[in-house]
Amino acid sequence: MTGNDATAEAMRQIAPDVVTCFPITPQTELMHKFAEHVADGDVDTELVLVESEHSAMSAAVGAAAAGARAMTATAANGLALMWEIVYIAASYRLPIVMPVVNRALSGPINIHCDHSDTMGCRDTGWIQLYSENAQEAYDNTLQALRIAEHPDVLLPVMVTFDGFILSHTAEILEGLEDAEVKDWIGTYEAKYSILNTDDPVTIGPLDLQDYYFEHKRQQVEGMRHAPDVIREIGRAYGELCGRSYDLFEAYRLEDAELAVVALGSTCGTTKVVVDELREQGVKAGLLKIRSFRPFPEAEIAEALGNAKAIGVLDRSISFGAPGGPVHKEIKAALYGTGHEIGIVNYIYGLGGRDMSMNDIKTAFAGLEKVAREGTPDDNIRFLGLRGEGGV
């Protein structure tokens, strides 16, 4: 199954009450597949076809506020168009689950993978889970529902997976039985519903100087509980099917001197490179981030504590900032830990530029010098770029 098929399969098994839908490459096949399930009567989901992504998220917010299990999916410019409502979904504490098929933002217009779409909304108040392959996109979608609906969290969750590289690649998927998924997700009873006239509530009124600040603080609280919940659900999922999940994965990292930090599909390629380097006697390792929001700062700093040099891979740019979004988080996480570790940021793969094993070897090779000499002046590098500034 492709990543899109795998995610549509998870959605079929979840059978949300409401799915709102607007197509955008490379998400189109996902919703196409799910719409087929609706048309074939495999699910009794109310499929709401809307005229834009802004409306897709608005309708999902409305459905979730009424107490429904609501989902949608998008990518890139579609996510950008729903931006306003993405914030609103989080602030209303609505447990919407949304697969986002990572794609570069225009312009110039490009349909291929990078992380500029989801990285751009890292501060919207959504939980973000990144996936290495189609299997993880499926597994993360099933877990996301439980995380979002957990009473200590009550926040929307984005499950991201790389456009085309995962969304359009046929891979092997080990799915759960329909009955297992049904048991896993259970039934959902929303704490509040705007349709419950016995217990009337108002969702989304004007909230000015008097309480807005306190409500924002409550969102922080939900996010603060999320790491424990994500871990707990990741363990329970492991007991169910043998594939357990944590906030991040440390791959051959314990004694690694040269560590790469990454997220998304390139982590799999990096693991193969790490294995090759290990065979050559290089102490290489990978830290794969699964949960970027919440960002498990202290645990990541500890896991990287033995490294002598760190290369952070970013598939997006934060213009005008010192490096990409992942790079800045890693640097901030290490601040004050007492470890003076050389760090280099490798921006790579923008607009779908292939990230080959040789590119990753180049990144590791660069780290050997950093391990000896510390963070260099040219610590923001463009991996796989032609021309000036490229490595």
Place this chain on the structure above:
Amino acid sequence: MSQMTEIRWHARGGQGAKTGSLLLAQAAAMEGKYSQGFPDYGPERMGAPMRGFTRISDEPIRVHCAISEPGMVVVLDDTLLSMVDVVGGTPVDDGLIVINTLKSAADVRSELKLEGRKVFTVDATGIAISEIGRPIPNAPMLGALIKVSGLLSLDTVKGQLKKKFSHGFRPEVLEGNLRAIQRAYEEVIGE
């Protein structure tokens, strides 16, 4: 690390290399193998050069990048031979190239100044026109690839094709494709 087979497809948009690369991967899965199939979606224009990729392995496949050193190459359009480095990265000793062309393997070899490797040719377009009624050479090229590589059983590939064409296609289309696979399987020759 266990052996992984990597196959690169060269074609023009509309010739079915995307379907071919994915269908081969799905057929491999039917034989209990791990597999990946994907194209490198270019400008998505009919006639534009494009590539497809298939990986098959007994172990889970972790890499997610294009294939730069394929053990096998399938070329669906011989006008690409002079434009694209179709054999790039293939091993000289046992690289395997299958081409849809009226030319002989020896002609292709001299045109590409190709040393080593095994070269096979088949008139997949001719087969497609006579069996399917349209010049879409992906199905016969699958048949040819299976014959010269022995990667999977032909029945598995045919079974996967039946699955693919069971929904929304006229039965004649499926039957034509099955005949085309069989004919290319029998007619591919090389050295």
